[in-house]
Amino acid sequence: MxxxxxxxxxxxxxxxxxxxxxxxxxxxxxxxxxxxxxxxxxxxxxxxxxxxxxxxxxxxxxxxxxxxxxxxxxxxxxxxxxxxxxxxxxxxxxxxxxxxxxxxxxxxxxxxxxxxxxxxxxxxxxxxxxxxxxxxxxxxxxxxxxxxxxxxxxxxxxxxxxxxxxxxxxxxxxxxxxxxxxxxxxxxxxxxxxxxxxxxxxxxxxxxxxxxxxxxxxxxxxxxxxxxxxxxxxxxxxxxxxxxxxxxxxxxxxxxxxxxxxNYWQFGDYIGIGSGAHGKLSDETGVWRETRTRDAQAYLHDPHHDRTRRRIPSHTLWWEFLLNGLRLTEGFRLADFRATTGLADECLTERLQPAVRSGLVELGADRVCATPRGVRFLDSILAPLVPDDRTTE
Ligand SMILES: C[S@@+](CC[C@H](N)C(=O)[O-])C[C@H]1O[C@@H](n2cnc3c(N)ncnc32)[C@H](O)[C@@H]1O
Ligand code: SF4
Structure with a gap:
């Protein structure tokens, strides 16, 4: 896809x-x-x-x-x-x-x-x-x-x-x-x-x-x-x-x-500062993950020490969104999926069809949510969907 x-x-x-x-x-x-x-x-x-x-x-x-x-x-x-x-x-x-x-x-x-x-x-x-x-x-x-x-x-x-x-x-x-x-x-x-x-x-x-x-x-x-x-x-x-x-x-x-x-669950952006913190930031080139060193002494000496910034590749972006969005009992709007990932609805909706057929996910015209049974067995929805390669670029 x-x-x-x-x-x-x-x-x-x-x-x-x-x-x-x-x-x-x-x-x-x-x-x-x-x-x-x-x-x-x-x-x-x-x-x-x-x-x-x-x-x-x-x-x-x-x-x-x-x-x-x-x-x-x-x-x-x-x-x-x-x-x-x-x-x-x-x-x-x-x-x-x-x-x-x-x-x-x-x-x-x-x-x-x-x-x-x-x-x-x-x-x-x-x-x-x-x-x-x-x-x-x-x-x-x-x-x-x-x-x-x-x-x-x-x-x-x-x-x-x-x-x-x-x-x-x-x-x-x-x-x-x-x-x-x-x-x-x-x-x-x-x-x-x-x-x-x-x-x-x-x-x-x-x-x-x-x-x-x-x-x-x-x-x-x-x-x-x-x-x-x-x-x-x-x-x-x-x-x-x-x-x-x-x-x-x-x-x-x-x-x-x-x-x-x-804001995390709705895939908003966040800056994470401090030893071991991570952040997620979007710009016109994509969505980025940032990490800070877990070595507090090194952080005290230089907060930019071992800082990483990696783009989430588009073939795993939908997954990262879903991991968060399905945790919410009200689920999420497809409009928000498009706005925060820049991806087309089908990236998500086609993948979710088996879970919809099993009664674990409800797919409306503009909203997706886990059913009460889906919230209980979230892993059953997510496990079959894990992308092969989740590494960042
Ligand atoms: C960062 S801690 C909270 C703040 C503070 N450090 C404290 O413990 O009072 C976040 C919360 O996660 C929960 N938590 C942490 N580890 C857990 C575990 N293994 N299983 C279930 N809940 C856990 C605890 O309820 C904890 O209050
Ligand atoms: S070790 Fe610290 S962060 Fe972890 S639960 Fe205990 S008090 Fe909270």
């Missing part, structure tokens, strides 16, 4: 976000494969890292000049290890080099083990308007098994502090399918989360990622049938409480979807 690519001048209409990676954590959780390094307090090279981030960002001033940022996301790692003044310095630098849309969403990930009174208020004063709290569980024995640095009481306090600092828009990350977890325990966690006034919840089933401590010494997970019951329980409770599932793991009250993550 011939897939032609012609993005032409539409690229300035593609929304632009900024991801800032702050890779330090107090200690590594045994399930986590995110790029994170041990460190806290005076061990953090906070000032030098902020400098490097801003040098990194200045290298993309041409991209920033053409489009205001619709969202900024401080992710990690544990961004809440950074001081409010460091976050403020980064945001001031971002506003100097580029511009933030008037309603720009500015999110920051926080670990409940790293917050003391005043810190959330400081983040808010620095310009953060959305927090994402890594609660994970409300039961001490599960938190200990997950290697978390906080207790359930710390998690409750962090939620109180977030609400007390005036964050209406905050997210709670909750994990389920934990080692030896029962349905009743998961139900109790979810009941507490639904009571906690968060407007957004991310529900993640524990997955054993390669190269993590759990992969080397696997914990005893609940039996498959129990995991299924736990999943059904937490999902039903979210729906009954008025949280709409809009992506595989994301649930929000009306008006509180995460704009930043939506």
């Amino acid at each position: 011939a897939c032609c690519n012609s993005l032409r001048a539409v690229t300035t209409d593609i929304p632009l976000s900024l991801y800032v990676h702050l890779p330090w954590c107090v200690r590594k959780c045994p399930y986590c494969d995110f790029h994170s390094l041990p460190g806290r307090g005076s061990a953090l090279p906070e000032k030098a890292y902020v400098q490097s981030l801003l040098v990194d960002l200045a290298g993309l001033s041409d991209v920033l000049a053409a489009r205001p940022l619709r969202s900024v996301f401080f992710g990690g790692g544990t961004p809440s290890l950074f001081s409010a003044s460091a976050i403020g310095d980064i945001l001031a630098g971002v506003a100097r080099i580029g511009s933030l849309a008037p309603d720009c969403e500015v999110s920051l990930e926080a670990n409940p083990g790293t917050v003391e009174a005043g810190r959330f208020q400081g983040f808010r004063d620095a310009g953060v308007n959305r927090l994402s709290l890594g609660v994970q569980s409300l039961q001490d024995h599960h938190l200990a098994r997950l290697g978390r640095i906080h207790t359930a009481a710390d998690a409750r306090r962090a939620v109180e502090l977030a609400a007390g600092a005036g964050f209406r828009s905050f997210n709670i990350d909750l994990m389920y399918g934990l080692p030896e977890q029962t349905v009743d325990e998961a139900r109790a966690d979810m009941a507490w989360v639904l009571d906690a006034t968060a407007a957004h919840i991310s529900l993640y089933e524990l997955t054993i990622e390669p190269n993590t401590a759990f992969a080397h010494a696997p914990p005893t997970l609940p039996a498959e049938a129990v995991r299924g019951d736990i999943e059904a329980c937490v999902q039903d409770m979210a729906a009954e409480a008025g949280f709409r599932r809009y992506e595989i793991s994301a649930y929000a009250q009306d008006g509180f979807r995460c704009r930043h993550n939506l």
